[in-house]
Amino acid sequence: MSFSGDTIAALATPVGTSAIAVVRASGPQTADLVRAIFGTTPPPRLAQHAAYRDRNGALVDDVLFTFFAGPNSFTGEDTVEISCHGNPFIAQKILGDLFARGGRAAEAGEFSKRAFLNGRMDLSQTEAVMDLIHARSERALAAANLQLRGALGRQMESLISQLVNVLAKIEAYIDFPDEDLPLEGRQAVQDQIAQLLIGTSRLLATNQYGELLREGIKTVILGEPNAGKSSLLNRLVGRDRALVSPEPGTTRDYLEDRVVLGGHWLRLIDTAGLNQAASLLEKRGVDKTFEQAAGADLFLWVIDSTGPLPLLPPSLAARMTPRNTVAVFNKIDLPAAPRFDRLQAFPFVNISALQGVGLEALQAAVIKLAESFHVETGDELVAINARHAHALEQAKACLVTAGQKIASGESSELVASDLRVALDAFGQISGKIDNEKILDQLFAQFCIGK
């Protein structure tokens, strides 16, 4: 069995759970892709450090990539593995770029399938591979269904029914020329295509909006000097990211790191302490804290529980609400520390950053806010992934041509051809759309038949 196969690409690591994500591509165009992206085809099997630039030249990430020449690869074809930062947003950007350069989204289990078909696996593994394809596709199907049950599904449904409607109209005039149909309104068709274009573009735009989300929920850690902000950051990211010292004013400039909490991608920002009587240098640090706070989605207000409850500067107090802030009472390990249970204004937790106590409660509180943050952005928010975006781009391009063809009075068989490709592209998102659907619509809409 031989395959003229195309080049497939997919995420090789589960979404958003590890520090590193791996994107894998396999197929005959792999070497060309590598050359186009990185400028060279390196010796096989040697990891290379490089900057990944998308096809418009924009830097996406610093990555490690390894090229495997077929047949000595997992799939038996030329393959490349690109390791980027675990931020799903980055991995999706790379995937999207690979699709735009001619790759196609791999189907469930397709890498293993190719490995088997190319003789890279033993006959005894036949059933194992079949099981794997089955399991992967069930999982993919479940995920897709979940997605389609939400706003994405509703929007796709509406786009598809609009498109089927236009197509039925055009097809009616093609397939039933001698019928007594109402005057063929090309203008109406053109308007409908324009509507479809708007809908498709709007959905595509949620890609950018979704990217924002995926880039991380901006979470600013703030509080008085020495409250333990940097210690908390280090606890949350699990390593010594920030300097910690008993001296107030240790953190001068803000610093940033990322973490996944309960499936939410957080951009954590540690800031300089809010010191009223600061030196000039410290003052500039505090200004930056205010700047960061201005664009924050969530706040972690760290409070030294051994001291009196500090006052919030008015500009911050105005922004912080129970829906975006957690008050974090720190240093509860100290004997002088009372347990706080009074604060009415915000949800709060008691922790010791030093000893790692109370962190689960803190995480739970943050996740709760992160979730409500999603809901707050509205039902209309549809985060689409690279595969969706690619399909929508294709559909959009065809809708544009179809619109032009209609406007310049070209024959409807060409318009229909473009619209069909657009419909197939929609089908890549919500499942194949049967031809019968167009006929059903056609017979429902028009009185056909002599």
Next chain:
Amino acid sequence: MIYKTPFDVIVCGAGHAGVEACLAAARMGSSTLLLTGNIDTIAQMSCNPAIGGQAKGQMVREIDALGGEMAINTDVTGIQFRLLNESKGPAVQSPRAQCDKKAYQFRLKHTLELQPNLQLFQATVTGLIYKDGKVVGCRTSLDIDFMGQTVVITTGTFLRGLMHVGQNKNEGGRLGDFSAKTLSGSLLEAGIELQRLKTGTPPRILGRSINFAGLQEQKGDLEPTFFAFHDTRDPVDPFHVEQTGERRIGWKPGSEQVSCWMTHTTPESARIVRDNLHQSAMYSGEIAGVGPRYCPSIEDKFVRFADKPRHLLYLEPEGRNTNEYYINGLSTSLPFDVQLDLVHSIPGLEQVQLLRPAYAVEYDFAPPTQMFPSLESRKVENLFLAGQINGTSGYEEAAAQGLVAGVNAALKARGAPPLIIKRHEAYIGVLIDDLVTKGTTEPYRMFTSRAEHRLLFNHGSAELRLFEHANNLKLLSDSRLGRISSKIDRIAYWENCLETHKTAGGPWADAIRRDKTAAVLPAAFMAEPKEAREEVLYRVTYRGYLDRERRQVEKLKDVERIKIPSSLDYLAIPGLRRESALKLHQIRPQNLGQAGRISGVNPSDISILMVLIASALRAEKP
């Protein structure tokens, strides 16, 4: 008694499917027998006297490209020719012709009579003779049994045919004809499942009682488009009997065209229909079969599209030597007295005399998913089915299947692999693939929109697209094959030349794409025959679109090539979803491409099958 000589191929039923089937088999050199209930109704048009139209017209040209008879028979007995869809673009333009109904029949009958290797015999087939799960012959009402290596059933609407005019019922496959009552039982006995469908036909009226004064005339085209490829056909084509010197009926194609006339229903017509709905066979629940959505009865039109003030009707002459007219658009199963009132409510028909009533007919069909793509039954070896018995409707659909079934019956009789036309090659390919892969719940008719690659199916290219099949199986004379082959070369040459040769303003092709009518083209090109020129221009103008279609076709070829072993037990495959396994088990696709088109079977199921098949192949030859 048993007839003394056995045949290679026996065809039962001389409708549009049957005549193509027996001609194809005989022309391939098989000794062929055609049995039909009445030799005087060979190739009778049960419904309207017209051939072609949307998608069907292209299919008739494909039939010509494969050596069939329908195209040439239409050309020489046609009385009005029109090219439909002039404005919608070249790919969906379809020729349509009004035929002289009797001339059409008589010419085909004569053609059959003159065909070497073909024997005609009038007898009603009452049952099939089986042996070891195969069909070996058929029984007839005359108590003569005929033995054959293969049998093709093309009995149309005749299996337990039941006609309705209001509450009045008569047995028969069509008005004035018999009903084949026992053959169904014989099919059931062999395990072939049968279901019911229905279709209808309008009244026929007397021309001299029509008042044409207020009616709009519809003339034929000044420059008629024909169905047969006259540019590559031999004047004395050995396959087409002209050399025998026999005088067959017919005339110079396109000569002396006649007109059709247009009229419409009135509010009074609507009232008559609505008031009498309860008496309609279809609306009073008398009919169990499912009718076609694209051919609704007038009852349906008034009920489902109540806000449409009137419905167009066409009056079509049934021939040159008859005064009978067909009312296209007025199919109904209302009782005769209501029909009479209804017809009289129509402008121009106020005084009209009815010659034959409208009626609906119900009949058995064998759901086509029970066949291989060769049109051979999966239940009974050597048994082929074609035409309306497979759930289709229309002369062209029937003829196309008949041709393929005839070729395949002949091939099977000599042990050769079957002719399978792919979806991307022709409407015939789409038709058969749809039937055997998806089946049908209403009488299936071809539409251009059923073909995903219809831009590749412009009617003029039929002969080029199907050349390989025709050439491999020698379905055409050597001289015609030679002419098509050089036509293909000329077209390729010019396509390349126009695309690459630079003139002052760039390649000619660019000028054509900018404005076909203004482009000044080389004199040598303009000297090519019109058919070749038009094809070249078509390909050049649509280059981008055609390339896209070809790329899509290319992508599907891999899976199309992977054959599925016929012994595969889908129900025992681990990992295959139950729903898919059941579907696959029922349809039993031949290759992975076909498997993927079954509704409900998804890509991962195909992947699993692919792995399984590859594994079996590797186990065979390590």
